[in-house]
Amino acid sequence: MAASSSEDGELRRxxxxxxGGGGSKENIVLAIRVAKGRGILEKLGRVAKPRVLALTTAKNSSKGQRAKAFLRVLKYSSGGVLEPAKLYKLKHLTKMEVVSNDATGCTFILGFGNLRSQSVTPPQWTMRNIDDRNRLLLFILNMCKEILGRIPKFVGIDVVEMALWAKENTPTMNSQGNIQDGPAASVMMQRDLKVTVEKDLVSQAEEEDMEALLGTYVMGIGEAEAFSERLKRELLALEAANVHALLESESLIEEVLQGLEAASVCVDDMDEWLRIFNVKLRHMREDIESVESRNNKLEMQSTSNNSLLDELDKLLARLRIPSEFAASLTGGSFDEARMLKNVEACEWLTGAIRGLEVPNLDPCYANMRAVKEKRAELEKLKNTFVRRASEFLRNYFSSLVDFMISDKSYFSQSLDKNCLGPLRKAYCHSLNLLLRREAREFANELRASTKASRNPTVWLESSTGSSQTGNSTDSSTVSEAYSKMLTIFIPLLVDESSFFAHFMCFEVPAFVPPGAPANDTKNGSDGNDANDDDLSLMDSNANGNNSSELGTLNEALQDLLDGIQEDFYAVVxxxxxxxxxxxxxxxGITERYLSGQKADAAGFVRKLLNDLESKLSSQFGRFVDEACHQIERNERNVRQMGVLSYIPRFATLATRMEQYIQGHSRDLVDQAYMKLVSTMFVTLEKIAQSDPKYADIVLLENYAAFQNSLYDLANVVPTLAKFYHQASEAYEQACTRHINMIIDIQFERLFQFARKIEDLMYTITPEEIPFQLGLSKMDLRxxxxxxxxxxxxxxSAMFRKLQKNLTSEELLPSLWEKCKKEFLDKYESFVQLVAKVYPNETIPSVEEMRDLLASQ
Structure with missing residues (x-):
């Protein structure tokens, strides 16, 4: 033991x-060498690891607090130097067990309660001899008793043997305990080994009785059976006394049971109250969320209203008509003194009218009622002023011509360029009335002679019968009448422009005669395109000196032909x-005529064609807007199931629109497709979200109907092909969501179990998963x-659920096949997880599940 003491002192240091290298302030009470994993591991051929166990105490700085006790594990580094490996708190020690498989009794296990939640087997420690084992265990026992106020459980350890050993080895251990670790360690060593072992394990009287009993047992080996019988009789007497005591305390037990029953009733009442409070709190939380949502909407609405007021102020400033300009336009005279004010009023009116047109006005304001009314008011002012000015000029020209005719000496001056202006104006005014009357009479006769039944403008209304769109009447005569109007009057207007230029002595380049090659080949015409309607002026840039004269000519042509466009608009x-x-x-017809006019054609004719093209685009845009509005009205209807009415009707509409293109430009129709289909898809999504329970069913049925109805057109129209693919993707997404929902209804627990396994596999190994809470083999079974x-x-329940709310029966077979495939994919992933985590568990194979699904 002396060598051990010396060795223990060096080991403690x-x-x-x-x-101490880590800055610790702990006092070492005991240090002893052990082997980790010896005993059974040696039989298996594994090498035991040398370790050092050190019992330490740490004094708490706060007053009134007990000291803390630790068990440190130290290992040897590659250089043979001790270094800390693990630290255990003795307050968590619950069990000290000697391994029964080790015949020497030197191998034991220390069980710590805080290790229960971990899937780790407590390490085994093997001492060099029984004395070292008893030393360590007694130290741990006394430290737990004194510092923690409790002792751990003994398994496989003879307490009496430990007490006798402690009594025999007390002097030796006391001598080892007086080390330089301070008074705390010394007191622990001396008092705990000498007093605590005798006091806490057994008292002096109990020790004497045990010694006498053991002495009797040793001296009288032949009396073992009698001794055993005696002990059995005493045990039976003690058990009878215990049963009697229990029977006597029956009333107390009943009182306790009654108290427990009353407490259970109170707990049930409290549970009911808590459930009620939980419901009220949930309602209160929903009310708070609703209030917050309304507040957010009010703030957004306030911001939007402020922005709207600013925009309206700017718009109102543009809509205001100055009183002095209104007076000049409606009732002012044309005297020379007021002519400057009249011109200023005309310039303002022109700018105001242009300012209310779409290029200069935000398109969102174009259809506002106030803007329309102000535009009509400005048009009325313009018409009033034009009527007054025309009347003044007509009287002026008549008097001027009469004066020139009556005065022959003055008539000779009309050949002078300075005298041509009044004559040109008189000619333009007189012929303008004739041309406008001819155009009006021709347009009226054309409309009266054209027989065409009116087609409904309501194409996508949900309440409109299908026969209204499916049996549309032939309206080709309408296009033919419009084409005839252009065929008759466009060459006439060009000819009138040419004659006026020559007759009124305008020094401008000659017109290109019919059939001659044109210099300008843009706007869709080539050198071989000789259109009889294409009488145009030569390029004004060929002679810069004539550019001002050409401008004057175009202004005169405007006076000559202005007003005739109203009859073209009426036909449109x-x-x-x-x-x-x-x-x-x-x-398309207008585009063809417009492409036939060169860049410097008679200015008014080209402007008329441009205006007609813009008006047709605007009219068709109004039709598209109305159709979109009809689609959006479906959103406000009651809950809708099945295919929405506007899906098949759009296919009919698109088929007819393609018939009307007839080789012309597609831009107008493609833009309409984009606006209509976008509105259809947005409205469909809103209708579906109005009832989330059936949202995916509504989406997949309508997207499937959209694809079926537009399959042929999508193969030849690129714009529709893009939306066809978009509908296909949306259909697949809705199918996937709906199928997964149906699968989860029947097999939620199975695939939820698989998801838990997948989540844990990111953090732990598959072998550890069966030891986790809720994922054991029993839980799997x-x-x-x-x-x-x-x-x-x-x-079968999955099939019925899939069939229950589906109105399009033709979709059921494909959806059921998708459902079976999705289920097999999920089940195959589950089988792979089980094979990896629970290799010995048997579950139905994927092939068996596939055969079972095929039989349904």
């Missing part, structure tokens, strides 16, 4: 150096009322039993 409006889709073919027993009924 080495341990103190290892622990008449055609729109009969069949709005005819705007497509008329737009329970899940398999609850979900896969009666699997054929669950599969």
């Amino acid at each position: 080495a341990c103190a150096a290892a622990i 409006d008449w055609a729109y009322k009969i069949d709005p889709l005819r705007c497509i073919s008329m737009h 329970k899940v398999l039993k609850s979900t896969l027993s009666g699997i054929d009924k669950s599969i």
